[in-house]
Amino acid sequence: xxxxxxxxxxxxxxxxxxxxxxxxxxxxxxxxxxxxxxxxxxxxxxxxxxxxxxxxxxxxxxxxxxxxxxxxxxxxxxxxxxxxxxxxxxxxxxxxxxxxxxxxxxxxxxxxxxxxxxxxxxxxxxxxxxxxxxxxxxxxxxxxxxxxxxxxxxxxxxxxxxxxxxxxxxxxxxxxxxxxxxxxxxxxxxxxxxxxxxxxxxxxxxxxxxxxxxxxxxxxxxxxxxxxxxxxxxxxxxxxxx
Numbered sequence: 001x002x003x004x005x006x007x008x009x010x011x012x013x014x015x016x017x018x019x020x021x022x023x024x025x026x027x028x029x030x031x032x033x034x035x036x037x038x039x040x041x042x043x044x045x046x047x048x049x050x051x052x053x054x055x056x057x058x059x060x061x062x063x064x065x066x067x068x069x070x071x072x073x074x075x076x077x078x079x080x081x082x083x084x085x086x087x088x089x090x091x092x093x094x095x096x097x098x099x100x101x102x103x104x105x106x107x108x109x110x111x112x113x114x115x116x117x118x119x120x121x122x123x124x125x126x127x128x129x130x131x132x133x134x135x136x137x138x139x140x141x142x143x144x145x146x147x148x149x150x151x152x153x154x155x156x157x158x159x160x161x162x163x164x165x166x167x168x169x170x171x172x173x174x175x176x177x178x179x180x181x182x183x184x185x186x187x188x189x190x191x192x193x194x195x196x197x198x199x200x201x202x203x204x205x206x207x208x209x210x211x212x213x214x215x216x217x218x219x220x221x222x223x224x225x226x227x228x229x230x231x232x233x234x235x236x237x238x239x240x241x242x
Contacts, residue, residue: 061086120149129162159186206235
């Protein structure tokens with residue numbers, strides 16, 4: 001149901017029209033493969049869960065231009081787990097979409113646009129560290145400060161495990177991001193990462209802490225464009241003296 005002209009019914013409105021409703025998917029108990037484009041998050045029922053899906057390509061919001069240019073949509077019949085989300089409204093909150101957040105645990109290709117209700121990706125979206133994620137793109141965000149940003153100092157003292165299978169990372173126009181990770185990590189975090197592309201991130205000070213460098217065993221490319229606050233690619237950590 002991608003690239004179709006389906007007119008979805010807005011969730012919560014009176015069922016007076018003859019438009020299709022995404023609530024109908026709740027009755028398909030054996031559904032394991034889904035390919036769908038949902039023009040607006042308002043069409044999504046809050047109690048719609050996709051936890052039984054083995055393969056999916058789900059696009060939420062109007063972000064076709066970015067998908068064509070920067071993020072390759074898998075072939076139509078290829079088995080993969082692909083999720084692309086654009087939440088642009090002030091009231092659009094990813095935390096209210098529990099069924100969608102469940103997909104983060106097994107997603108392989110993830111594209112996030114705007115999504116301005118989060119400050120980091122790890123602690124706010126998936127504490128299991130996105131164990132299957134291979135490709136991550138984030139664009140046009142004004143709140144994310146770091147992909148892995150501890151809420152308090154105690155958390156930062158314990159190494160986290162995140163993004164063990166990530167191969168490519170693309171960040172475009174993240175207005176507040178300062179670095180990719182602001183805490184200690186342990187293996188196999190970023191152990192598969194080959195390509196990093198960062199563009200128009202005006203507050204970016206550094207890309208990685210020096211403690212993370214040893215984990216980047218297969219990194220081939222770092223491309224940083226128009227990040228005018230960048231001071232260093234690798235930040236040397238300094239221990240504070242109580």
